[in-house]
Amino acid sequence: MLAGKRILLIIGGGVAAFKSLILIRQLRERGASVVPVITRAGEEFVTPLSASALAAEKVYTDLFDLTDEAEMGHIELSRDADLVVVAPATADLLGKMANGLADDLASTLLLATDKRVLVAPAMNVRMWEHPAVQRNAALLKADGVLFAGPTEGAMACGEFGFGRLVEPDEIADAISAALSAGPLAGKHVLVTSGPTHEPIDPVRYIANRSSGAQGTAIAAALSALGASVTFVTGPADVRPPAGVNVVAVETAQEMLGAVQVALPADAAIFAAAVADWRVASANASKIKKDTSGSLPSLEFAENPDILAIVSQMVDGRPKLVVGFAAETDDVVAHATAKRDRKGCDWIVANDVSPETGIMGGSENAVVLISSGGAEEWPRMTKDQVARKLAARVAEALT
Template identity: 75%
Template sequence: MLAGKRILLIIGGGIAAYKVLELIRLCRKAGAAVTPVMTAAAGEFVTPLSVSALAGEAVHAELFDLTSEAEMGHIQLSRVADLVVVAPATANLMARMAQGIADDLATTLLLATDTPVLIAPAMNVRMWEHPATQRNLATLAADGIAIAGPESGEMACGEYGPGRMAEPAAILAAIDAALGPKPLAGKTVLVTSGPTHEPIDPVRYIANRSSGAQGVAIARALRDLGAHVRFVTGPGEVPPPAGVELVRVETAREMRDAALAALPADAAVFAAAVADWRVENASGSKMKKDGTGRAPALEFAENPDILKTVSQLAEGRPPLVVGFAAETDDVIANATAKRARKGCDWILANDVSPATGIMGGSENAVTLITADGAEDWPRMGKDEVARRLALRIAQALAAD
């Protein structure tokens, strides 16, 4: 897969550095050569000996190592690789990259390179969500730097949320995508994601358990294959990926309007868990108990069917429209009927019964339903589901 490729791996100083040892092993197993560079802080978490033993090459760490400078100067070192990978990319390292600071070997190489760069961020959730980090992330994405992760999960500090470094297998897939062909280059894909929030009053709303993780993963996978992604998302828990055209919405009607405004597109993937109903008589003021023991009467109205609306457009319909069917009973039968009723090309059906742990979880098990029938996919991580779907979309668009 990566045979003959050379990766310059810059290891940042974070607890996630231990995962890099497995990443090196996977890269070499895939046929790539790995030249390791360690920051001073990285040595607090993994040893140069361990890194060197797995990479099969000496570790570079000092900018003013005269022997290394004589044999391979830092400018040459920055340009002999096919890809520069920074893992973990700490908040500090990302900040220095964004500002063009070159005060050690790692940042000097990053400033001097003309090679594509991929980062795998890793930090505490509060650091990741800080406006400064998000500004730096946006700067790096605008500079053309590819980004793998981060994921949401439990961290070494005991907190939970986004900021956990992507697993080595996911980073390897991102490396492969960065070095491989871009079959979706020049294509535009609309992706909807997350739940919608339908207000009851200014402080309450109707929602569902969707985290938005699958939609985010799909947008990221399509982006990695070269697509321009228009990402319309409700208020999901998982942060949107960098490098996409982001539109945030709250309600189903806002999502419909944003999806229509995002057309034309070559393909559309409707992964959002849109609320079926909204409160027709939502209050403009906070509802309060009146002491009678009676709950307020809520009147419901159907929300617009976004998948059906786009699938049945007379003009401007994307050549490929993909929907999701989150079911709890008779999954395949209900999803097959949904595909026919909505008029979309593909439906990805999944069982979201509480026992599956899929809704809001890190894995998914889907069945791809097309005009040719049903194709079961094994249970796998949502990133892998996204990569498989993105490749299928690329194949379908290439065949048209």
């Protein structure tokens, strides 16, 4: 269960805070020790005395308590745990976490910790559905923060909908899952993500519209299953997830070099949208307009086919090689042909026509092409696609 595990539990301010006391008891019954931290708003709903009595630990509330700083500074407190849990996680706490704010003990601990973080949101349904809160939640997920809920149900305010705190036993289960070894423990997975930028001159480059969101979500999902992830990313719009080995590159040639250095791996997932061509000889200085009106002449060269190179390796080929195919028509036919041509095991294909809103958007609709044929997945968020693909990778490697 959780024997010997140490949980730092941050209790936010909200009616659901009373459930944190039940959570403390359940975690201790499973063998964990719990160190409670209560925000100032949280103290309006639960008392430090009640939390301390149930946890049999000192409760921390004040960032500027000099005695605590002498005994256990906030840096040590943030790292002397196996997992940091925020329950309930209010809209305020999620906003502070997403934007790197640290104006009290709880937010400072969350910014200073080097451990994984799990949050259990709880707030009014309208607050949860607010675009700002959804942006913050998406950003935290991309950063590798784990979420338990929220769920749908009746709320203390009399409204009904998503935003209700999941039950303490479900949070405890999520904590157990986060601290378990995971099906990919001991496995090394290589993930590429984002676009590549191929320079024309020092201020111009060739690129595409990839945001890197899907590759980032895949890396986070694999890490959540226990994999050691090497994340080779081009200049993406989204930040890389926490808990992975990030290798930043710009061009396709740099990406190939980083991939070769990262091998061997048990699996390689090539989600990057690598530019097919580069300018053969990029200008060392900015190309100026010709006053005669003539256009500059650019000579192109083909970039290395990273997916094909790794798929066709004789020695050291990963057990599972997964490619991506972004198509605008005849998705299954083109993706199937790509799988055969490249020699990879799977192709994850999608339609990125402008009307789909997928390229650069928050959702995806993919078809998994394998030796067994084409399997169409329903449209879902990119996080959900990532978790489903990560589960399939785990099945293939175990």
